[in-house]
Amino acid sequence: MTEQEVRRYLRQMKEENSEQAFHGFYDLCYDRLFRIAYYFVKHEEWAQEIVLDVFMRLWEQRAKLPEVKNIEDYCFILTKNASLNYLEKENRHATLSTEQLPEPTDRADSPEDTLISEELFARYVKALDRLPERCREVFIRIREEKQSYAQVAEELDISVKTVDAQLQKAVTRLKESLLV
The missing domain is CATH 1.10.1740.10 (RNA polymerase sigma factor, region 2, helix turn helix motif)
Incomplete structure (x- = not known):
């Protein structure tokens, strides 16, 4: 964008x-x-x-x-x-029975932890948007949608090696963007 x-x-x-x-x-x-x-x-x-x-x-x-x-x-x-x-x-609107209630956790996230998490996610989304289209598409399919390399290669009509190269490129660029 x-x-x-x-x-x-x-x-x-x-x-x-x-x-x-x-x-x-x-x-x-x-x-x-x-x-x-x-x-x-x-x-x-x-x-x-x-x-x-x-x-x-x-x-x-x-x-x-x-x-x-x-x-x-x-x-x-x-x-x-x-x-x-x-x-x-x-x-x-949800009506949960006592069996469906989650177990209480020992420590809830602090407001600071929540804010840091949201800021990091916002930076991740921006960095993801800056990736080249094919690179972003491969990354999302593999890391977020949990598709296999072979499945992505077949759907995008590219080789498995290209999928791997695009994923490595995406990971490298995302790391660079997020560690700045």
């Missing part, structure tokens, strides 16, 4: 009420926002619903979006908050 492309779409959405620009913005940002929502809710259907709600909100706020200084962070926070709100709503 390049800042220039996003800004162009946001301007068109505001000035022209352009649904076409909105679709371009959607295509550019959907995968990233889906990964953020999925990180929090751990359910594909819930994450999809959350991201669609976030995009509805963005469309409704299209007149204000060009003034947002960091649209990437703004979208991250919107998606994170929507995910946490969704989880809270789901937890309120």
